[in-house]
Amino acid sequence: MLKIENLSVSYGSVRALSDVDLEVLGDGILHGVIGPNGAGKSTLLDAVCGRRRPVAGTVHYRNEDITRRSVAWRRRQGMARSFQRTSVFQDLTVHEQLHLVAQHLGDNRLDDVIEVMDLAGYLHQKAGRIAYGVQRRVDVALALIGRPHLLLLDEPGAGLSAAETLHLFEHLRDLVRERKIAAVVVEHDVDAVFACCGKVTVLDLGRHLATGTPQQIRADHRVVAAYLGTAA
Amino acid sequence: MGGSSLRVPLTLVAVAIVFVVGAVAPTRFAGDFVLRLANEGLLLGMLALSVAFLMNQAGLVALGAASIYGGSGLLFAIAMNDWNLTPVWALCAAFLIIVVYATVLGALIVRTNPLAFMMLTLAAGEMISHAVMLEALRDYTGGADGLVVSFKGTVFGMEAADFASPARFWVVMWVAAWLSGLALWAVGRSRLGAILRAVRENEERMRFSGFDTYLPRLIAYVLVNIVAAVAGLLHVLNAGFVSPESLGISVSTNSLVAALMGGIAGSVGPLLGGVIFSFAQDEFGARGLTQLLTGIAIVVFIVVFPRGVVGGLSSMAWLRKLGFGGRRETS
Numbered sequence: 001m002l003k004i005e006n007l008s009v010s011y012g013s014v015r016a017l018s019d020v021d022l023e024v025l026g027d028g029i030l031h032g033v034i035g036p037n038g039a040g041k042s043t044l045l046d047a048v049c050g051r052r053r054p055v056a057g058t059v060h061y062r063n064e065d066i067t068r069r070s071v072a073w074r075r076r077q078g079m080a081r082s083f084q085r086t087s088v089f090q091d092l093t094v095h096e097q098l099h100l101v102a103q104h105l106g107d108n109r110l111d112d113v114i115e116v117m118d119l120a121g122y123l124h125q126k127a128g129r130i131a132y133g134v135q136r137r138v139d140v141a142l143a144l145i146g147r148p149h150l151l152l153l154d155e156p157g158a159g160l161s162a163a164e165t166l167h168l169f170e171h172l173r174d175l176v177r178e179r180k181i182a183a184v185v186v187e188h189d190v191d192a193v194f195a196c197c198g199k200v201t202v203l204d205l206g207r208h209l210a211t212g213t214p215q216q217i218r219a220d221h222r223v224v225a226a227y228l229g230t231a232a
Numbered sequence: 233m234g235g236s237s238l239r240v241p242l243t244l245v246a247v248a249i250v251f252v253v254g255a256v257a258p259t260r261f262a263g264d265f266v267l268r269l270a271n272e273g274l275l276l277g278m279l280a281l282s283v284a285f286l287m288n289q290a291g292l293v294a295l296g297a298a299s300i301y302g303g304s305g306l307l308f309a310i311a312m313n314d315w316n317l318t319p320v321w322a323l324c325a326a327f328l329i330i331v332v333y334a335t336v337l338g339a340l341i342v343r344t345n346p347l348a349f350m351m352l353t354l355a356a357g358e359m360i361s362h363a364v365m366l367e368a369l370r371d372y373t374g375g376a377d378g379l380v381v382s383f384k385g386t387v388f389g390m391e392a393a394d395f396a397s398p399a400r401f402w403v404v405m406w407v408a409a410w411l412s413g414l415a416l417w418a419v420g421r422s423r424l425g426a427i428l429r430a431v432r433e434n435e436e437r438m439r440f441s442g443f444d445t446y447l448p449r450l451i452a453y454v455l456v457n458i459v460a461a462v463a464g465l466l467h468v469l470n471a472g473f474v475s476p477e478s479l480g481i482s483v484s485t486n487s488l489v490a491a492l493m494g495g496i497a498g499s500v501g502p503l504l505g506g507v508i509f510s511f512a513q514d515e516f517g518a519r520g521l522t523q524l525l526t527g528i529a530i531v532v533f534i535v536v537f538p539r540g541v542v543g544g545l546s547s548m549a550w551l552r553k554l555g556f557g558g559r560r561e562t563s
């Protein structure tokens with residue numbers, strides 16, 4: 001589904017990602033990405049979805065090199081993302097924004113998205129007026145519209161309690177499994193990641209440290225030394 | 233409730249009555265002087281309408297309305313005088329050139345951020361207004377003297393003398409103002425309007441939702457310039473003259489002020505703002521204090537009616553507090 005090769009991204013002189021290789025299969029399991037702050041997790045999603053041009057490397061999506069494609073094109077091809085800092089339309093009602101996007105992407109099963117993200121009770125409120133946790137769900141709902149093949153979620157649990165995060169992850173796990181799609185989820189809450197992700201990638205200082213099942217990652221001494229040692 | 237099904241047709245009837253009475257009554261009861269001011273007010277109101285639409289829907293402030301307004305009139309004059317076109321063809325030619333100009337300029341500038349957009353419209357407008365004064369172009373543009381626009385025959389069934397008559401021209405202006413107001417109102421309520429407002433609010437999220445965010449803004453930019461060009465053409469038909477001042481920055485700023493005075497969220501506000509501005513300018517001018525009093529009026533308006541006259545009246549919070557205006561909006 002997604003194949004990243006030798007990917008490097010810079011912000012001016014700051015190298016945020018160097019030489020990252022990663023493959024994500026469309027096999028209905030959640031693929032978690034963890035790592036310390038500043039490891040390059042958000043940058044990885046930015047490069048995959050087209051928000052940032054890599055300085056080197058390629059991104060293949062469904063067997064096509066899409067490294068130079070626009071954000072909007074990628075979205076129309078079924079690659080959707082949510083944001084670490086909530087990005088919704090504050091001034092539109094929840095229904096208005098979901099409907100606008102659903103119409104554009106030709107998705108007539110908006111009710112599914114509303115149900116999965118449990119938004120039925122907020123449809124006619126402006127997104128800027130609802131609680132932050134619900135805004136997070138609107139953000140993810142916007143990404144779910146149009147039945148994407150690849151979901152890129154950047155810390156969907158940010159600002160939520162541990163219990164809420166776990167609940168959201170369980171939801172996402174079921175959804176991804178049911179639809180047999182690919183999903184990359186960046187998250188700092190490692191407990192939720194280990195509980196719900198079938199595969200986990202660890203980034204550190206812009207480099208790919210390890211990828212494996214949660215058991216393999218927990219047992220990886222480099223990961224423990226770089227990250228989990230303090231967090232777990 | 234049964235009342236709400238009646239309310240829509242009742243509103244339509246009321247709107248139709250306002251339209252007919254507004255078209256006819258002033259020509260019967262108002263003198264030429266007042267009608268002239270009202271005509272100028274609606275012309276300015278159409279410019280304000282175009283400025284307000286772009287602000288309200290796209291979050292972009294344009295300061296180049298004058299170059300479109302004056303430019304279309306100038307092109308009309310040139311097309312008749314120098315290219316020997318009939319009046320109707322000259323109108324078409326002027327209109328077409330303006331649309332092409334707005335499309336090309338828009339294609340270059342709607343991509344930028346709102347501040348850059350404002351500065352670029354200002355720069356483009358100033359460039360045009362100075363180019364018109366160039367000695368080398370004087371044969372065409374008339375330089376500082378401007379151009380007389382006289383045509384023989386009829387345009388849309390009206391002779392030059394009809395356009396010059398304040399009462400006849402009022403009817404033309406009234407209809408033009410309504411048409412442009414309704415057109416932009418309809419666009420605002422359409423899918424394009426919804427997309428524009430969403431782009432204004434969160435452009436990035438729109439792109440991440442699969443939308444092209446460039447084309448809608450370009451279409452909006454061309455659209456508002458069409459309204460400004462129509463106003464410019466009507467202006468020369470009425471005045472029989474194009475002055476270089478009609479391309480000047482003060483026309484652009486006046487239209488912005490008129491838009492803010494009337495309120496930018498809708499079509500009635502900017503048009504009303506133009507009329508208020510026109511009458512106020514005359515009143516202030518009679519006292520020889522135009523600039524000073526205009527400045528004070530702007531401050532007062534922005535402080536007392538931050539959403540413009542129409543925005544302020546429609547909310548009527550202070551009236552409600554006093555127990556007036558019983559029916560509350562539910563949305």
Ligand SMILES: Nc1ncnc2c1ncn2[C@@H]1O[C@H](COP(=O)(O)OP(=O)(O)O)[C@@H](O)[C@H]1O
Nearest residue numbers: 011014016035036037038039040041042043044
């Ligand atoms: N817009 C930016 N400009 C400059 N540097 C940035 C920018 N965004 C991120 N960085 C830097 O790139 C590195 C990776 O950041 P990021 O991808 O946000 O990490 P993470 O999401 O893992 O916390 C950090 O060193 C960060 O300071």
Ligand SMILES: [Mg+2]
Nearest residue numbers: 041042043084
């Ligand atoms: Mg991040």
